[in-house]
Amino acid sequence: MQNLRARGNQRLANGRVNWLAATTVFLLTSGLAFAGLPAEDSENWSLRKETDHIRVYTIDQPNSSFQAFKAVAVLDVPIENLMAVMINPKSCVQWVHNCSESYAFGSGDFDERYAYSVNDMPWPVTDRDYVLRIRTRGQQADGEIVMDLNAIPDQREEEDDYIRVDKSDTLYRFIPEDDQTRMIWVQHTEPNGSIPGWLVNTLLVDIPIRSMEQLERVAQWDRYQNYELIYNSQGQLKDVVPKAESGDD
Structure with missing residues (x-):
C-alpha cells in the first residue's frame, strides 16, 4: 500500500x-512572459476603431489609469521590407506617430539591442523620452518574427527637457502572408509625471493607425528594398541584411 x-x-x-x-x-x-502585457486573445479587448485594413482595440490594465492597446493590420509589403525598417535605429521618426528623435546606444546585437527615443506630447504636456531594450526573435519554420521593446529607464541619465518613461512594454508580431504581412502591435505605457489618463487613452486609438499606415508607406521606400532574412543552422533568425551582403549573386 x-x-x-x-x-x-x-x-x-x-x-x-x-x-x-x-x-x-x-x-x-x-512573447508576453516578461512584458506584463495582456494576452492577445483576451475576451476583454474592446474594438475602438476600424479602417480598411487596421483594427484597434483597448483594454483596462490592473492598477493603472492608462489602457493598453492592440492594433492588427495586414500591410501590403513583404516581411523583409518591414524588418529592414525595424532594424534601422533611426526609423522611429519615419513611421511612429509623434516620434521626434531616435537612435541606438550602447553595445548590442541583432537579438538584443538598445535605443533612445523622444515622443512629442500635445502642448502643454512635457515631451516624454524612452530608454528601450529591444529583443528580436524568429523561426524559419513558420516565418513569424516577434520583437519585444521594454523600458529600462536607469540605463541612461535623464534629460532636463523631458520626462523619462519608466514603464513601457511593447510587442510587435510580424506574420508573413505571401507578399503581405500581418502585424500585431500590443502596448502598455505608464507615461510618468502628471498627465491625465483620459488624454492618453484618447490618443491610443489614432497613434497605431497613423503609425501603421506610415510604416506601410515607409517600407516601400527604395532604401528598404532587396533585404533578406538570415537564419542560423537551427532555423533561428540572426540578421536582416541587403541581399548583396549575403554573398548571393
Whole structure:
C-alpha cells in the first residue's frame, strides 16, 4: 500500500512539473512572459476603431489609469521590407506617430539591442523620452518574427527637457502572408509625471493607425528594398541584411 501511495505521489509530482514546464514554454513562446502585457486573445479587448485594413482595440490594465492597446493590420509589403525598417535605429521618426528623435546606444546585437527615443506630447504636456531594450526573435519554420521593446529607464541619465518613461512594454508580431504581412502591435505605457489618463487613452486609438499606415508607406521606400532574412543552422533568425551582403549573386 505504501508503495502504491508513493507511486501515486510521484505521478502527481511529475504532473505538476510537466504542467509547470508546459506553462513556462507557452509563456516564453507567446512573447508576453516578461512584458506584463495582456494576452492577445483576451475576451476583454474592446474594438475602438476600424479602417480598411487596421483594427484597434483597448483594454483596462490592473492598477493603472492608462489602457493598453492592440492594433492588427495586414500591410501590403513583404516581411523583409518591414524588418529592414525595424532594424534601422533611426526609423522611429519615419513611421511612429509623434516620434521626434531616435537612435541606438550602447553595445548590442541583432537579438538584443538598445535605443533612445523622444515622443512629442500635445502642448502643454512635457515631451516624454524612452530608454528601450529591444529583443528580436524568429523561426524559419513558420516565418513569424516577434520583437519585444521594454523600458529600462536607469540605463541612461535623464534629460532636463523631458520626462523619462519608466514603464513601457511593447510587442510587435510580424506574420508573413505571401507578399503581405500581418502585424500585431500590443502596448502598455505608464507615461510618468502628471498627465491625465483620459488624454492618453484618447490618443491610443489614432497613434497605431497613423503609425501603421506610415510604416506601410515607409517600407516601400527604395532604401528598404532587396533585404533578406538570415537564419542560423537551427532555423533561428540572426540578421536582416541587403541581399548583396549575403554573398548571393
